[in-house]
Amino acid sequence: MSRASDLPDDATLEAGGALIGSVLHRRLNVFDETIPAEDTTLFRVANRIHIVTRESTLGAQLLFGAGDRFDARLLQESERILRSKPYLRDARIRPVGYHDGVVDIEVVTQDTWTLQPQVQFGRKGGRNTGGIGIEEHNLFGTGARFGLLFKSGLERDSKLLAFSDPNLAGSRWQLDAQYSLNSDGRAQTANLERPFYALDTRWASGVAWRNERRVDAVYDDGREVDRFATHERFASAYVGRSAGLRDGWVMRWTAGVTVDERRATASPGSVPSSPLPRDRTLIYPWFGLQVVEDDFRETRNQDQIDRTEDIALGWQARFRLGLATKAFGSDRNALVFDSRLSKGFEPDTRQTVLVSAGAAGRLERGELDDTTVGAAFRYYWRHSPRRSLFVGVSADRGIHLDIDSQLTLGGDNGLRGYPYKFRTGQGRWLFTAEERWFTNWYPFRLFNVGGAVFYDMGRVWGDNLVPVPAVASGARQDGVLRDVGVGLRLGNSRSAFGSVVHIDVAYPIDREASMRKVQIHVEVKRSF
Numbered sequence: 001m002s003r004a005s006d007l008p009d010d011a012t013l014e015a016g017g018a019l020i021g022s023v024l025h026r027r028l029n030v031f032d033e034t035i036p037a038e039d040t041t042l043f044r045v046a047n048r049i050h051i052v053t054r055e056s057t058l059g060a061q062l063l064f065g066a067g068d069r070f071d072a073r074l075l076q077e078s079e080r081i082l083r084s085k086p087y088l089r090d091a092r093i094r095p096v097g098y099h100d101g102v103v104d105i106e107v108v109t110q111d112t113w114t115l116q117p118q119v120q121f122g123r124k125g126g127r128n129t130g131g132i133g134i135e136e137h138n139l140f141g142t143g144a145r146f147g148l149l150f151k152s153g154l155e156r157d158s159k160l161l162a163f164s165d166p167n168l169a170g171s172r173w174q175l176d177a178q179y180s181l182n183s184d185g186r187a188q189t190a191n192l193e194r195p196f197y198a199l200d201t202r203w204a205s206g207v208a209w210r211n212e213r214r215v216d217a218v219y220d221d222g223r224e225v226d227r228f229a230t231h232e233r234f235a236s237a238y239v240g241r242s243a244g245l246r247d248g249w250v251m252r253w254t255a256g257v258t259v260d261e262r263r264a265t266a267s268p269g270s271v272p273s274s275p276l277p278r279d280r281t282l283i284y285p286w287f288g289l290q291v292v293e294d295d296f297r298e299t300r301n302q303d304q305i306d307r308t309e310d311i312a313l314g315w316q317a318r319f320r321l322g323l324a325t326k327a328f329g330s331d332r333n334a335l336v337f338d339s340r341l342s343k344g345f346e347p348d349t350r351q352t353v354l355v356s357a358g359a360a361g362r363l364e365r366g367e368l369d370d371t372t373v374g375a376a377f378r379y380y381w382r383h384s385p386r387r388s389l390f391v392g393v394s395a396d397r398g399i400h401l402d403i404d405s406q407l408t409l410g411g412d413n414g415l416r417g418y419p420y421k422f423r424t425g426q427g428r429w430l431f432t433a434e435e436r437w438f439t440n441w442y443p444f445r446l447f448n449v450g451g452a453v454f455y456d457m458g459r460v461w462g463d464n465l466v467p468v469p470a471v472a473s474g475a476r477q478d479g480v481l482r483d484v485g486v487g488l489r490l491g492n493s494r495s496a497f498g499s500v501v502h503i504d505v506a507y508p509i510d511r512e513a514s515m516r517k518v519q520i521h522v523e524v525k526r527s528f
Contacts, residue, residue, distance in 0.1 A: 007098055010072035018070040021102040023062070025055045028110035030089075030494060031445070038445050046113065053087060053111055054141040060167045061085075062107070063198050070095075070103050073294075077198060080296065080310045082107075085166070086496035087114050087138035090308055112496040114138040129153055133160075137496040143167055155217065157183040172197055184267075185213030185229075196240060199250050199294055204240035215267045216404050218274070219421035226274050227267040230404065235259045238288075245294060248314075254288040258322060258336075264404070277403045281331040286322030291315065295344075301388065301438040302352065302380055303527035305448035305491030305500065311352065313344035324362075335363040354378040361399065371399040372407070386438040390528075395429040398462070409460045409481075416456055416521050417483025417508035426462025436489075436528060450489035450528065454504070457482045482509040483519075489528055499526045 008016070030050050031043035059065075061081050063074040075093045082091035089110045097104035114137040133149030144165040151158045164176040176191040193206030211233050218226040238256025260282040293314025302309050322336040340358035347353070355378075361371025374396035381389045394414075398407050409415050410422035414430045434454040441449040459480045485506035492499065504521035511517065 003094060004096065007095055010070075010095075013070045013095065013098070013103055014072065016101065018098070018101055018103045020064055020066055020068050020070055020105055021097075022104045023059070023064075023066055024096070024104065024106045025058060026106060026108045027052050027055070027058070028108070030111050030113050032110075043445070050111065050113065050115070051138070051141040053109065053138060053143065056170060057141060057143045057167065058082065058107060058109060060170050060172075063200075064105070075105070076296075078107075081198070082109060083308060083310060085143065087112055087143060089493055111138070113494050114496045116495065155184075156214065168192075182214060184215035187212035187214070196242065196252055196290075199292065200244040202242055202244055204242075204252075204254070205238065207237045208235065210234040218403065218406065218424075219408060220424050227270050228276055228404075229265045229267045230277075231263045231265075233259070233261045240288075248294045250290075250292040250294070252290040252292075254290070254320075255286070256288075257283075257285045259283050274403070279331070281329065282324045282334065282336060283329040284322035284324035284334075284336055285328075286320055286336065288318065288320035290318040297344075297346070299352070301382075301386060305438050305450050305489065305493070305528065306440075306442075307491070307493050311344060311354075312342070313346065315341075315343050317341045332364060334369070337361065337363070350382045352380040368399045370402045370405055372401070372405070373397050373399070386440065388436050388438075390432075390434040390436055392432045393430070395427070397427045399426075401426065407460065409458050411506075411519060411521060414456060415458050415481060415483065416454070416485060416504050417506035417511075417519050418481060419515065419519075423460035423481070425460040428458065428460045430456070430458035432456050446492065446494055448491035448493060450491060450500075452487040452489065452504075452528070453485075454487060454506075455482070455484050456506070480510070483507060484509065487521075491528075499524070500528055 029047040029052055031038040031047055033039045033044060033047065062078045063081070064071065064078065079091050079093050082088055089112045092108045094106055095103045096106040117134050129152055131149055131151035133147065133151075135145070135147035135149065137145045139146050142165070145163065147160065147162040149158070149160040149162075151160060159181040160178065161180075162178040164174070166174050168175045173192065173194045176189070178187070178189045180187040187210070189210045191206065191208045193208070194204055195206065196204045213229070213231050215227055216230050217224045236256055236258040238254050240252055240254035242250060242252040244250065260280070262277070262280050264277040264279060266276070293316065295312070295314030297311045297313055299309050299311055300306065302311070317340070319339040320337065324330040324332065324334045324336055326333060338360040340356065342354070342356035345353040355376070357375040359371065359373040362369045374394065376394040377392065379391040383389065396407055398405065401407070406421075406424045407426065407428050408421040408424050409428045409430065410418045410420050412420050414432060415422065432454065434452045437451045439449045439451070443449065457480060483506045485504055487502060487504040490501040490503075492501065502521065502523045502525055506519045506521060507517070508515060508519065
């Protein structure tokens with residue numbers, strides 16, 4: 001949005017100690033009827049049906065209010081917070097008037113379509129998924145989500161009831177609850193949290209609970225080779241403190257207690273061919289540290305099609321360490337840790353590099369146990385506003401993994417020309433290169449169309465976690481696996497649900513005789 005020429009710039013307003021006067025909301029419906037192509041009977045009816053997000057819902061997420069000192073950084077961060085909500089397509093905040101040391105602010109938002117009777121279909125790794133139900137992501141304009149879904153997934157079928165409210169009763173508290181009745185068990189989760197919702201937030205607190213029964217499968221060569229029943233119970237509570245934003249950096253301290261229990265038994269009607277996962281009872285206090293650098297950029301046509309994206313380029317690091325002991329009721333003595341580090345770079349205005357690394361697991365008896373260490377590299381080179389090259393490299397290494405912590409590689413996680421969980425082992429790496437096109441084709445004013453030509457290459461190494469049937473000599477390729485393909489992308493910027501529909505046709509270069517010559521991959525994802 002352009003700024004009126006007679007308004008002082010942000011630095012002048014801040015230096016002059018300007019106070020915020022009126023905060024004006026301009027709430028746009030899903031379709032803009034001032035655009036001739038959107039001034040149709042169908043779109044007008046959709047706008048009448050849709051309940052536009054309430055001013056109170058939007059205002060509860062702003063980091064400033066009438067009477068506060070003007071701070072341009074808070075306007076920018078409030079934009080990012082609003083844009084992160086699925087029920088908003090975009091958000092812009094700007095000064096619109098200045099008089100006698102008082103500046104008026106306008107908040108412009110546009111809604112997405114949030115009520116969706118769902119009929120889903122997907123295919124990846126040679127397996128189909130589907131679903132039917134109804135979901136609302138902006139209940140009565142409050143930002144709350146309600147969903148009733150019947151889903152057929154890769155591992156199980158589910159009947160799901162979900163509710164969440166990101167601003168409970170107009171506060172900063174968030175509630176998320178879900179109940180799932182599955183073909184192999186059931187799951188209940190509940191989370192109540194007041195998070196560090198902004199860089200300058202001084203305290204946080206929350207509780208979480210989960211109780212789940214399911215049947216887990218062990219895979220090799222794209223085939224299920226074993227099954228076992230799992231019962232997991234998890235509960236955690238924490239508090240956090242921070243001094244807020246200081247010289248562009250935030251440091252946050254957290255402390256809490258966690259109960260993590262798992263029991264494994266033979267699945268009904270089957271006899272496991274391998275040892276069951278070891279039961280665990282971990283009860284431990286923990287402390288955590290998070291560091292965030294205030295360095296964000298706006299971009300378009302990177303991982304979304306024709307939508308504003310907020311990219312974190314600053315350093316972000318988190319570390320958590322817990323002490324489980326038999327004295328606290330655990331079944332073993334262990335250090336439980338979780339850490340992650342990320343950073344972004346912009347060598348120039350056309351290139352972006354994002355790198356991250358992490359490690360999570362336990363230290364027991366002086367050795368790492370059920371530990372995964374990984375790193376990822378993502379590179380974007382924009383040839384033009386509507387064409388870019390993407391290169392991604394990731395690697396993970398497992399150390400004394402539990403049986404239910406398999407590292408897998410296949411059509412379900414990036415190697416698009418191969419079946420579901422095609423390879424398993426103690427380590428994996430994956431390389432992907434995509435030439436991406438972001439067209440200006442906007443059929444029916446509903447879908448932004450893009451496309452990609454891609455090449456995937458990856459490998460798994462190390463023994464599988466369970467004994468598997470022998471295969472005929474020469475029938476299995478344990479080296480590098482490669483595929484090439486083309487893909488269609490449909491960016492649904494009008495909806496709170498889908499983001500980007502992927503339709504990929506992939507050819508496996510290192511195909512085994514029993515595999516299909518071509519894999520069709522259909523999936524809805526949050527990114528390109």
